[in-house]
Amino acid sequence: MNKIQLFQETFRGRQDVVPRHWVSKDGKKNGYSPLCKNEWNELLCQKTRGKPCRTCKDKDHIPLSDDWIRRHLDGVDILGVYPLLADNTCGFVAGDFDNHNGDRTPLADVKAYYEACQVQEIPCYILRSKSGKGYHTYIFFNKPVPAWKARAVAFALLQEAGVIGNDADISSFDRLFPNQDHIIAGGIGNLIALPFQKKARKKGHTLFLDPDTGFADPLGDQWKVLSEINRIDESDLDKLIEEWSLKPKKYETNSSAANPDGWLIKALEGVDEGIPGRDSTATKIAGYFTDKLPKKDILAILLAWNSHNRPPLETGVIRKIVDSVKRYKKGESNHVGRGRIKISIGKS
Numbered sequence: 001m002n003k004i005q006l007f008q009e010t011f012r013g014r015q016d017v018v019p020r021h022w023v024s025k026d027g028k029k030n031g032y033s034p035l036c037k038n039e040w041n042e043l044l045c046q047k048t049r050g051k052p053c054r055t056c057k058d059k060d061h062i063p064l065s066d067d068w069i070r071r072h073l074d075g076v077d078i079l080g081v082y083p084l085l086a087d088n089t090c091g092f093v094a095g096d097f098d099n100h101n102g103d104r105t106p107l108a109d110v111k112a113y114y115e116a117c118q119v120q121e122i123p124c125y126i127l128r129s130k131s132g133k134g135y136h137t138y139i140f141f142n143k144p145v146p147a148w149k150a151r152a153v154a155f156a157l158l159q160e161a162g163v164i165g166n167d168a169d170i171s172s173f174d175r176l177f178p179n180q181d182h183i184i185a186g187g188i189g190n191l192i193a194l195p196f197q198k199k200a201r202k203k204g205h206t207l208f209l210d211p212d213t214g215f216a217d218p219l220g221d222q223w224k225v226l227s228e229i230n231r232i233d234e235s236d237l238d239k240l241i242e243e244w245s246l247k248p249k250k251y252e253t254n255s256s257a258a259n260p261d262g263w264l265i266k267a268l269e270g271v272d273e274g275i276p277g278r279d280s281t282a283t284k285i286a287g288y289f290t291d292k293l294p295k296k297d298i299l300a301i302l303l304a305w306n307s308h309n310r311p312p313l314e315t316g317v318i319r320k321i322v323d324s325v326k327r328y329k330k331g332e333s334n335h336v337g338r339g340r341i342k343i344s345i346g347k348s
Contacts, residue, residue: 075198098134270308
């Protein structure tokens with residue numbers, strides 16, 4: 001197997017759509033958009049009219065190819081991957097730890113998570129992120145497994161590490177990839193940047209890090225590491241799921257009892273202090289948007305909403321609610337002990 005095939009098989013996600021990083025001409029905006037055959041076609045591309053790709057009816061996605069991977073590895077482009085497959089399975093589960101605000105300790109959180117994985121005999125790989133400010137953690141599977149199983153076990157390991165949970169301090173953990181258990185109708189899930197991009201590699205970023213150096217330095221032969229990746233089976237997840245009594249995420253229904261018509265519009269008008277009050281309403285709004293929008297957009301919505309509250313919540317409280325909802329989905333926050341022995345979670 002050549003390097004391109006090895007890379008593609010290891011970080012395998014959706015093959016029919018490829019996200020590429022872009023930067024605006026003025027350098028003020030950047031992001032990822034799926035490669036499209038109609039990009040900048042004046043007759044078909046909405047971007048030529050200042051409209052976003054996500055609402056375009058003329059999308060014609062370009063599938064992944066060896067050439068695109070080569071461009072990524074050579075530093076011509078920066079690509080990402082959508083880990084959640086069409087059948088709601090994934091070939092790996094990755095964690096994102098960052099320090100964008102300069103007040104978190106991602107390396108300490110990563111080390112704790114790695115140790116929790118080691119205790120459970122789950123191979124875990126650590127890479128520095130593209131920005132160099134954070135880390136990505138990877139657990140690989142021999143073949144695609146149901147995303148809910150991968151995410152449930154990863155969340156339990158994060159709790160065992162003390163990175164998330166009712167008693168945990170605000171940590172650097174941001175999210176898991178895939179970020180959903182199931183594909184939303186018409187969606188493609190969330191993307192994670194692919195590693196080994198040449199420009200990032202030159203800085204020592206997006207490479208497998210050496211545990212023996214405290215994840216300070218990259219391992220020597222990156223392609224050798226890639227060729228010898230240790231993977232686990234679905235049965236390994238099943239054993240932990242049974243032992244820890246983990247359950248798939250329960251999704252909110254659309255019944256009038258769960259979400260009466262117009263509840264969101266009413267909630268966004270602001271609320272008075274009391275029960276049910278500002279905290280619970282903020283949590284409900286954040287929960288509604290959590291699988292629909294990036295965290296920064298949810299935060300912007302809640303900060304705007306907060307200006308209508310009587311009185312407003314402190315900004316720090318809003319940020320904490322958004323962080324909490326993003327991390328602790330319903331059915332994913334069973335308490336896990338922090339002992340450094342194999343753990344067993346009893347039913348409550």
